[in-house]
Amino acid sequence: MLKTSEWQETMLYHAVQPCGPLPTVCDEEGIYPYESFCETAKRPNLRNFRMIAIENEWLKATVCPDLGGKVHSILDKASGREILFHSGSVRPVRILPRMAFISGGIEVSFPIAHTPVQIESVHALTSQVEDRLYIWCGEREVRYGMHWTVEYSLGHDDRYLTQRTTFVNPTSEAHAWMSWSNAALPARPDSEFHFPAGHVLRHADVLEEIDWEDRDYRLSEFDRMQGFFWKSADCNAFGMFTPSLGSGLYHIADQAETPGIKLWLYGIGEHEKWAHLTAAQKESYVEIQAGPLLEQADNKKLQPGARHVHTEFWLPSTEPLNIRELGLPNPQLVDIELIPMFDWVPRSNSASWIQLVDAFQRGTLDRVPIPPDAEDCCWPPSGIELLGEALQWAAEQHGDKNKPLWSYYLGVWLAGKGRFDESIPILQTAGLDGSYALLGRLLRVIKQDFEASREAFNRISSTAWSLHPQVFIERDITLAHYGSAAYDEREQWFERVESLQEDGLVERKASFLFDKGAIHEAKTILDHHHFENVHQRYERSRLWNQITESLDCAEAPIPGHLGEDDLAAYGAYRVLAKKS
Structure with a gap:
């Protein structure tokens, strides 16, 4: 019995607040051309999401194209058990690349991790070819212009989900990429990790290499959040099984094609609260991940006209499996040339640009959008x-x-391509507040010209633009370079926003007070403000350490309400953000 179905499912959705109007070029907390987010609404809305399911006698796999094409659910039909972690809501939290990560299901990332479209809609098609059902999800991504398609398929008698991922570069340049398939599973203290023996990179508060022994580890053995990357493995299957739930999931792939193996967990203890941030209830999860690269600090280059394909298999189970006895499936899949390559998704942030290119190619001015x-x-x-x-x-x-807007966007596009010497002169003459704001950042970050950066911010005429937290912070970073010579100017700006309790402004106010020697006042601000949690960002922690060291209380622990984890800085997505 093979069956395909489609429906709209209503879920709780927590809306996200954009960081602001500054393009995410040279933004350490974003990736161009995607919009980044700084807050998540505490109160959810109701929102419908498109769901597509394929099923046979044994399994039902549900995919959500409206959440980046992720696998939303895998149901073991014999037992009636849901295999994957379900958060109970769509509740984004602060993790790069867009500061809008959601947990649950199986996420496929490209060209950076985590996928920048996990809260966006992508294209989706379904088909039955002989005795196999297919769901294809994908798009042409907007950072580099490469195609990606993830294919999920289920044969008549399969007790596993086949996932095949294809990347194609139709552009004239080689582009960096990474990709990980990230399956989230409900976690309990008795959850068992069935992973290969091998040499492993451990990412916790330190980066270190350890040996993973040939035994079953349990979640109860880990007291903190941490990730593990296998640098070598004695087999290419892995998984997790939870006896108290009677369910688990295993992964297997050809080691030559998909060698990457990763385990991410929050452990038992104080870090479990980080897992709760994305969910409606206080339930933790574990991520088991695979990919064609060994580490998330790795990148490959996809050359012009090149195609990459890798295949992997997800095996749900209601009993623990021996990973060394798992055989690699060999389903008969459609030829890779038949895998659809999707075009741009006409979202609100891309539809105008697609229309403009179409008008340009046709040479029809009357079709140029506003x-x-x-x-x-x-x-x-x-x-x-x-x-x-x-x-x-x-x-x-x-x-x-x-004309000023078109010129401004030309300058933005050139900056997004890394062509700063062409971009900066255009932004200098566009005559818009937005162009001066971006110019101020670029002159500081790219040219290290603080005087020109200061002058660019001073050319902003609108009070609203000047006081928007994002622009305000950029200016204050520039002014901080001048030390005591700019204290009065910084003080005057802070007086104009003194009642605003936005996280970024509060952080910069504490930094300003520390700079001018008001160390107790800076500590008081950090003591009394509860910041939203964010992964892999450590500005407030560094400031706290500077303050406590100056007050001769360097042993004071970093407060949890500063909202920053204690992981060692790691991950190529942050490297890409700095280069964007």
Whole structure:
């Protein structure tokens, strides 16, 4: 029995607050051209999500195209048990690349981890070919312009889900990429980790290499959040089984094709609260991950015209399995040339740019869209190669009020491509507050020209732009370079936002007070403000350590309400963010 079904499922959805109108170029907490988020609503809304399911006699796998094409559910039909962790809501939390990570299901990431579209809709198609059902999800991603498609399939008698992932680079440049498949499973103290023996990189408060023994580890043995990357393994199968739940999931793949193995857990103890941030109830989870690269600090280059394909298998189980006895399945899949490659998804932040390129290619001025306002957080995708020419054309052909906006977006697009020497002169002459704000950041970060950066921020005419927390913080970072010579100027700016309790402003106010020697006042601010939690960011922790060292109380532990984890800095997505 093979069956495909589709429906709309209503779920709780916590809306996210954009960081602001500054494009995410040279933004350590974002990745261009994607919008980043700084807050998650405490009160959820109701929202419908598209679901597609394929099932046979043994399994039912449900995929959600509206959440980046992730596997939402795997149901073991014989036992009626759900295999995957379900958070009970869509509740994004602060993790790069977009500060909007959601847990649960199986996430496939590309070209960075975690996937930047996990709270976005992607294309989806279904088909039955002979005795196998297929779901294809994907898009043409907007950072580099590469295609990705993840294929989920289920044969008539399969007791496993087959996942095949394809990346194609149709552009004229080679691009860096990484990819991990990330399955979240409900965690209990008796959850058992069935992983290969081998040499492992442990990522906790330190980065160290250890040997993973040939035995079953349990979650109760771990007292903190940490990740493990297998640098060598004596087999290429792994998984997790929880006796108290009577369910587990195993993964197997060809080691030559998919050698990456990772385990991520929160442990038993104080770090479990980090797992609760994404869920409706206080339930922890563990992530078992696989990929074509060995570590998340690794990248590969996909050359122009090149294709990458790797296949992996997810085996649900209601009993513990011996990973060394698992055989590699060999299903008959459709030829890779038949896997659909999807085009751009016309989302609100890309539809205008797709329309502009179409008008440019046709040479039809009457089809040129009205450019988005600079306040709309809608930036021209760096992955659309023709967009630079199209923006130049629109700016030259439209001698009307829209010309400054087209020029501004040309400068933004060039900066997003890393062409700063071309971008900066355009931003200097665009004459918009948004262009001056971005210019101020670029002149400081790229050119290390603090005086020119300060002048760019001073050219902003709108009070609202000047006082928006994102722009305010960028200016304050520039002014901090001048030390005591800029204390009065910084003080005057902070007086204009003194009643705002936004996390970033509070952090910068504490930093300013520390800079000018008001150390007790800086500590008081950090003592009394509860910040939203964020993974892999340590600015407040560093500031706390500086303050306590100055007060001769360096042994004071970093308070949990500062909202930063204690992991060692690690991960190529942060490297990519700095380069964007």
